[in-house]
Amino acid sequence: MSDKEVVRAMLRQFDPARELHVDRSRISPGSLMPPASARATGERRRLLAAAAAIVVLGGGAAAVAVHGADEPPPGSQAVYEGDGFRYGPIIEPMAFAQGAQITLPLKAAAYESQQGQYNHIGIISWNAVFDDEPGGNATIIRPQERDTWFDAQWVRRVVVKQLPPVFPNEQSRRYYQRHPNAHPIATTAPEVDDFNPGDQPAAAGPMPTTAADIVERIAEQPDPADPRAIVSLIADMSSIYLLPVEARTALIDRLTKTAGAEWIGLTTDRAGRAGIGVKVQAKEVTEILVFEPATGVLLAWDEVDRAGIIQGATLFVKAERTERVE
Template sequence: MFGAERTRTLLGPADPARNAAVGPPLVSARELIDRADATETVAGRRRVRPTRRLVLTAGTLAVAAGAVAVLQPFGGPAPDAPGGPGTAAGLVLVPVAYQFDADPPAAGPQLRMLADKIKDAAYDHQSGRYMYHHTKVWGDPVMTSADGRHHVAFAGASKVWQAADGTGSQINTQLEPQYPDQASRDYWQRNLDSRPAVEGTPAPAMIPLPPEELRPPSAVPAELRELLKVEYGAGAASKEVSTLYGRYVVPRATRAAVLRVLADVPGFRWRGQVTDRAGRNGVAVTFDDREHDQQSLLVFNPRTGELLAHELLTLSPVRISSYQVILDTAWTDRVG
């Protein structure tokens, strides 16, 4: 989640390279991590890496305290900004409530039924040069107190316009800090000086995207199984589904094929009707990876089969580890 612009905002005048130009990476840090996580194996088994954690003391983060106070979340001024409502910064994340919380049934039959009845999405009737995605993410990296108990990360929004040859533009916006529990929020509010230390967050810059080969996702089951890394299990498949929908405008036939492929992956449980973090109605499946104390959550649009959100939770105690919400997907000829 931390890029050059965000790091410079946190450092402010103390940044020794504040006047140096930094070009965009050929591949985002998140994508590099996702690729490594999905493909690396040890003794024939997939190695699951935890969410990146930055172990920091309150003093280490003092330089960032001013940035906490001037973030601009959706819908208005940051809570600590002049004129903002109150003095507390950031939200405490609550796990999505499941319709079937205890003893959920296997997801296969429900996923197949959903695949059989999905309808066209709005973008199925659009055309344009660029694939457009608006996403919101949280949890990579998570900043952790020295005792390992208290966590915080910044939410971030991305708007991406990308053509078939990989070129296009991207805008990244740092949003509010968010916490996996109230204790973490209380800790960071006590231990960080939240007085504004900088005048404001710079306006997001339009970043050009370099050329790369983009292959439209196939609806052929064998090819989809390979693309979604199902050989490594439901946890890997969940991550790859999130990557697929966060990058491509997935047509209806492929959306149905994705659901059928997931229906055959052992371990997914049906959670029924849910409401995602953007307030949208969806249906959800989860996979519990007890060995690594982690749960994967996928939320689908019940009418179109589109992926709305992907989340990772720790199981003991149950709390949010990371999330991606796909707020909008479209075809367009316009950038910005």
């Protein structure tokens, strides 16, 4: 199945596009981008940014519930154009169920029983947010689908698909109707890159498989005691490795024992998957990870600023072993 079909299958009743009266084949994961609040002028980027919109309100964490993507922002009219819905769904906070945290030991992930020459990791990301003016009413978001296949020698294929742009509100959509040439992309065709053996990703190396490997990787961090370093390590590893259960267990165990990391309970990510969240509070941002409860596989990663504005979010939608490279 394509990434779009996989996301729609996972969304099930949570699908914010389910009531749209347009051809479903034209609705892309880009339509799932949550609205943004006021932003400073300029461009915002993060290496990995995607769709599990989680905000922090006061002392508690909150995920988001989707309420009718075909509902326009207040005072505006829903608009459907050539490639589908043009701005994100209407969302509101939904609290975590307090008290739950991942318990050890973890179970094996589905990919650990699969056979195949290639590891395949799929990510839906929103990693380019452009603001032409302050106030959040001239904002365009350019989402991507990114699939990576790699074998034991790091022979890799990376396919990046640019999705139709989305907007946080009707004002932004109208702004870019008036300025259609602002922030153009070079091509809408998929970008396919093939890499030779030894052309490893910048953060890669031999995949950590044991608790000792994880301890060594953590020790290599600039500040191993900083909980944000553990968060970044988990997110980075989940984007390039299919980690075995022993390595995931060591990461979860270390995260649980790290001062500043707080388990915040059960939630549902933007793909409708049940998960357990943990947050790490820093001066300017809150990092939130959502894990599959039984296996500790990372489902989502959010970065939220003090105003409750999402600075980056990542949805990990595929983790499998396969013989096919698409």
